[in-house]
Amino acid sequence: MAKKPGRKPTGASMVPATCSRADLALLLGISIRALADWDLKGVFTKAQGRGRYETVASVNGYIAQLREQAAGRASSTGQSLTDERAQTERIVRQIKERELAKISGATLTVDEVSDSWSLFAAAVKAAVLSIPGKARSSIPHLTPHDADVLKHMCRDLLLDLAEEVEAAVISGAPEEISGEK
Template identity: 50%
Template structure:
């Protein structure tokens, strides 16, 4: 005698509880509550019951979409990651192009240029006392030393301010007498 199967409507109950769905899906009741909040299972008119067949179909459909990467959550995360990756790639390409065109300077080039400027400024300022003594002959050696001390103090104060502001290479101990 051949075995006959019954139509789905005959052996699947129309309504079931959260606990029934949890057992049927192999998940916790909390997961069923989450699915309910996300609208993935169908509530029945009677409180605490769910439409069995539509809930099963919706749950299986959501699993298929998630597996295929077509859910809004998956799309959103993947899309955001792709956009971020493309943005960074584009920025890197723009920086490389600007560097090839000679439109940008490297940090080393800028640091080297500022170090030269600072060195020239320091040399010029430290030369002020001797230039003053040559231009003003009545200045004594003591006056020249006082000027030299004042110039060093100003340079040290500037170096301290630059160092406090986060400047590079502004150590006051590098000022020589």
């Protein structure tokens, strides 16, 4: 069909049906690498031939994807922005709850618990190790050998207790303390 003289070409007739990767990147104002990333997400419509795209369909797909992002229905990671915001808010809320519990004294730090248990263990050790001396002073007919037997029994008891506690007590790793796995 011949063009009539003096008539300007319409916009649709000026756009080529297909374009190369470089042309599409230039048309959209993005880099070749960005175009490859968008292409992996299925935004562009491929045409016959290597590295060729349907121009109008690809531009429309790119614009539709940008609209989805702007409306908050999709992000560059593929996850909806609403979901990302909700996840971020959940994390922030959990952090604030833990900080509030710490400030109000509802929770203790690992160092505080460790210090308290160390003091308690030292007190138990001192009490148990004092048994032979107290027994000897309370029961005057005990021989030095009897006192040594009591002393060894108390030490063995403490060593056995230490082994059981070491095997049963948590290591102090945060995920073991809070129950998260």
